[in-house]
Amino acid sequence: MRIRYLPETLINQIAAGEVVERPAAAVKELIENSIDAGASAVSVDLRDGGKTQIVISDNGCGMSAEELVAALDRHATSKLPDDDLLHIDHLGFRGEALASIAAVSRVKIQSRDRESGEAWEITCEAGKKSDIAPSAHPEGTRIEIRDLFFATPARLKFQKTERAEFGAVKDTVTRLAMAYPKVAFKLIHDGAQKLNLSAVLDQQSRLANILGRDFGENAMEIEAEREGVRLSGYAALPTYHRGTAQYQYLFVNGRAVKDRLLHGCIRAAYADVLHRDRHPVVALFIKLPCSEVDVNVHPAKAEVRFRDPQMIRSMIIGALKHAIHEGGFRSASTVGAHTLGAFRTEQNASNSLPLHRRSAAAVPMSHAYQGGQNSYVGNTALQDSAETFYSPQTHFHDALPPQAQSDAHIEENIEAQTFPLGAARAQIHENYIVAQTQEGLVIVDQHAAHERLVYERFKAQIAESGIEKQGLLTPDIVELDESQVHVLMEHAASLSKLGLDIEPFGQDAIAVQSVPSILASRMNTKRLIYNLVDELKDIDESNLLEEHINEILSTMACHGSVRSGRRLNTQEMNALLRDMEDTPLSGQCNHGRPTYVELSLKDIERLFGRR
Numbered sequence: 001m002r003i004r005y006l007p008e009t010l011i012n013q014i015a016a017g018e019v020v021e022r023p024a025a026a027v028k029e030l031i032e033n034s035i036d037a038g039a040s041a042v043s044v045d046l047r048d049g050g051k052t053q054i055v056i057s058d059n060g061c062g063m064s065a066e067e068l069v070a071a072l073d074r075h076a077t078s079k080l081p082d083d084d085l086l087h088i089d090h091l092g093f094r095g096e097a098l099a100s101i102a103a104v105s106r107v108k109i110q111s112r113d114r115e116s117g118e119a120w121e122i123t124c125e126a127g128k129k130s131d132i133a134p135s136a137h138p139e140g141t142r143i144e145i146r147d148l149f150f151a152t153p154a155r156l157k158f159q160k161t162e163r164a165e166f167g168a169v170k171d172t173v174t175r176l177a178m179a180y181p182k183v184a185f186k187l188i189h190d191g192a193q194k195l196n197l198s199a200v201l202d203q204q205s206r207l208a209n210i211l212g213r214d215f216g217e218n219a220m221e222i223e224a225e226r227e228g229v230r231l232s233g234y235a236a237l238p239t240y241h242r243g244t245a246q247y248q249y250l251f252v253n254g255r256a257v258k259d260r261l262l263h264g265c266i267r268a269a270y271a272d273v274l275h276r277d278r279h280p281v282v283a284l285f286i287k288l289p290c291s292e293v294d295v296n297v298h299p300a301k302a303e304v305r306f307r308d309p310q311m312i313r314s315m316i317i318g319a320l321k322h323a324i325h326e327g328g329f330r331s332a333s334t335v336g337a338h339t340l341g342a343f344r345t346e347q348n349a350s351n352s353l354p355l356h357r358r359s360a361a362a363v364p365m366s367h368a369y370q371g372g373q374n375s376y377v378g379n380t381a382l383q384d385s386a387e388t389f390y391s392p393q394t395h396f397h398d399a400l401p402p403q404a405q406s407d408a409h410i411e412e413n414i415e416a417q418t419f420p421l422g423a424a425r426a427q428i429h430e431n432y433i434v435a436q437t438q439e440g441l442v443i444v445d446q447h448a449a450h451e452r453l454v455y456e457r458f459k460a461q462i463a464e465s466g467i468e469k470q471g472l473l474t475p476d477i478v479e480l481d482e483s484q485v486h487v488l489m490e491h492a493a494s495l496s497k498l499g500l501d502i503e504p505f506g507q508d509a510i511a512v513q514s515v516p517s518i519l520a521s522r523m524n525t526k527r528l529i530y531n532l533v534d535e536l537k538d539i540d541e542s543n544l545l546e547e548h549i550n551e552i553l554s555t556m557a558c559h560g561s562v563r564s565g566r567r568l569n570t571q572e573m574n575a576l577l578r579d580m581e582d583t584p585l586s587g588q589c590n591h592g593r594p595t596y597v598e599l600s601l602k603d604i605e606r607l608f609g610r611r
């Protein structure tokens with residue numbers, strides 16, 4: 001074996017593996033170049049998901065003849081004039097994107113230099129450049145890439161389907177478009193226009209165009225500033241969430257990033273109000289001096305390092321939590337739309353009604369809540385969240401009598417209707433409170449709502465004087481195995497602070513001596529203890545129980561709340577509604593499901609084809 005120097009083309013092909021791993025990565029690099037060139041309009045035209053052809057045109061400053069030749073060389077860039085990696089004020093700086101792309105594909109670049117007014121073109125195939133020639137290009141730069149990865153068959157094999165590649169390209173264009181509202185973007189795939197975003201003055205309008213009205217109606221504005229770091233953007237109400245983190249759009253100094261730290265912040269901020277498997281939709285923009293952040297971490301520049309990650313973390317979590325609390329008991333407006341969707345499916349399934357009129361009335365409804373034409377969060381994503389909202393509750397029906405029973409004591413209470421959650425009219429299936437509001441009706445999931453109220457009361461008690469406990473006359477004995485007893489007893493002191501006093505009872509049982517008084521009358525001690533053991537098992541010793549207090553409280557609240565199946569009288573129901581209005585964050589249960597849904601009279605009229 002001899003050590004040898006690799007030829008230039010091979011070096012570029014190896015580098016290409018990191019910089020452009022798929023068509024979307026090439027598109028990202030090229031759009032970033034267009035933005036760096038000061039373009040106000042960028043168009044992307046793909047064939048076969050970008051696998052056979054990508055054409056990007058811009059109206060930026062263009063390149064002169066010499067620049068055009070140099071642009072295709074590795075480590076040739078116009079963007080680091082002072083050799084200073086601490087002052088990167090362009091999206092590019094590594095000077096390797098064009099060289100990498102050209103090493104693995106067939107590239108043709110046409111460009112008109114704004115200064116000289118001359119236009120030139122050059123081609124390059126698997127890293128071999130042609131001579132440059134005069135061109136008839138009108139303005140800006142057009143880069144055509146054909147047969148990406150034809151020169152690296154190994155990589156070619158790993159391409160995904162056209163649909164998957166196109167999806168990734170669309171995601172890339174969307175993210176860049178969010179960060180640069182003043183640039184117009186067009187995306188065309190196999191001749192069909194997929195995105196058409198005209199230039200707008202502010203970020204808010206661009207976000208509305210991309211994420212749709214739905215998001216606008218269900219998002220909170222985020223604004224914060226600390227030590228020269230500015231955070232802005234929008235974050236969804238806790239009830240407006242998705243099954244993946246794909247709809248979390250994060251930007252650092254105009255750069256779309258997928259950063260673990262930042263995603264972690266969002267998770268932490270919503271931990272209290274959203275189940276771990278659900279992800280709120282957010283679009284957040286962080287602006288900070290370039291000396292505070294290193295963007296040179298990742299060849300595709302998708303990750304960044306902050307000089308003071310702790311500060312960034314606490315600022316983002318703080319701002320999001322503040323907004324969530326301000327949101328109070330507000331619950332997502334789409335929840336009502338989901339409900340209507342559910343009505344519709346049942347009708348269709350039963351097939352007992354003249355469908356043509358009903359579906360004619362119902363179909364426009366479901367569209368009314370989607371975003372505009374450019375809405376990127378499509379129908380399926382919403383469907384997905386609708387299903388998770390409703391599926392966990394279907395089991396209630398199994399245990400219930402088939403007939404809906406209404407509360408016999410409905411008292412006229414006109415005044416109560418002026419409250420946001422209205423006047424309780426009936427309880428059905430022993431879990432759902434139906435209330436009349438001035439504008440329509442509200443259906444409350446009494447279990448979910450009560451669980452949230454109990455949880456918030458726990459938190460308030462802790463903040464004041466600690467959780468109030470009540471001793472049990474005869475201790476509850478819970479049988480466990482030895483290791484479970486051990487786990488629980490390890491945390492006995494902390495559990496005691498949370499209102500739960502336990503003692504070992506023989507080798508394989510514990511005696512519960514006291515419970516939080518809020519729960520005393522309703523608690524299923526055994527179930528709670530089993531659940532606590534499961535939760536405590538996952539907490540390693542280095543990790544204090546105190547850090548998991550909210551999870552524990554949430555478990556306790558769940559086991560001590562009014563279960564479905566308990567009859568409430570009108571007074572009790574109204575008391576619950578007033579409690580919800582007075583309690584922050586009562587719009588969702590501890591798992592991010594809504595605690596109530598609202599239907600306006602208008603929606604109801606639509607359901608019956610009156611509108």
Ligand code: ADP
Nearest residue numbers: 033037071077078092093094095096097098141
């Ligand atoms: P980088 O963007 O890191 O500098 P690239 O390989 O992406 O590296 O581009 C090399 C150089 O080519 C850029 O520095 C820029 O001067 C020039 N260039 C690339 N694309 C364009 C464009 N669309 N308009 C004008 N100049 C461009």
Ligand code: MG
Nearest residue numbers: 029033092097
């Ligand atoms: Mg570049």
